[in-house]
Amino acid sequence: MAALMAFRGAGLWPFALLLIAAMVPLVLSTVQALRLDSERQRWIAANELPPVAMRMSPKGLELACEGAAYPVILPWGTVHGFKQVKIFGQFVLELKLAPGIGATTAGVRGLDQPAVRAVVKPSPLLKPTGLYLVKSLDQPVHVIDQALKHFSNGKASIVS
Secondary structure, three states, X not given: OHHHHHOOOOOOHHHHHHHHHHHHHHXXXXXXXXXXXXXXXXXXXXXXXXXXXXXXXXXXXXXXOOOOOOOEEEEHHHEEEEEEEEEOOEEEEXXXXXXXXXXXXXXXXXXXXXXXXXXXXXXXXXXXXXXXXXXXXXXXXXXXXXXXXHHOOOOOEEEO
């Protein structure tokens, strides 16, 4: 715009219009990203969430579950990771445990709580309902996946 004002008779108007048209997608994508972030912040403010959904360490995975008295602790050998599924139009991370893992497995703590059983896998006949809404997490799914792979030495990941 400054060049157009400086060189009024140079005929730069078509080029200026092309430059403005090229910037429209960038502006729109920025507006959309800001709108999605504000929507996520409003959702988090409206819903009571635990301050920490999950913690990862070289020893294992610690998961907070709504309604549970204490967190679920799982050594890395018991966790395959998470599966991202769509339930009622919402993306959810569903916990995937190794076969045969239960509340009495060595090193596992917290799977016997009723609130945890309801979301993880209450029985072989029922399908799990999911553990975390993706939009409630403060980190993107790909960042959580990288952290899972790092702390579990590549044993756990998020699959779609």
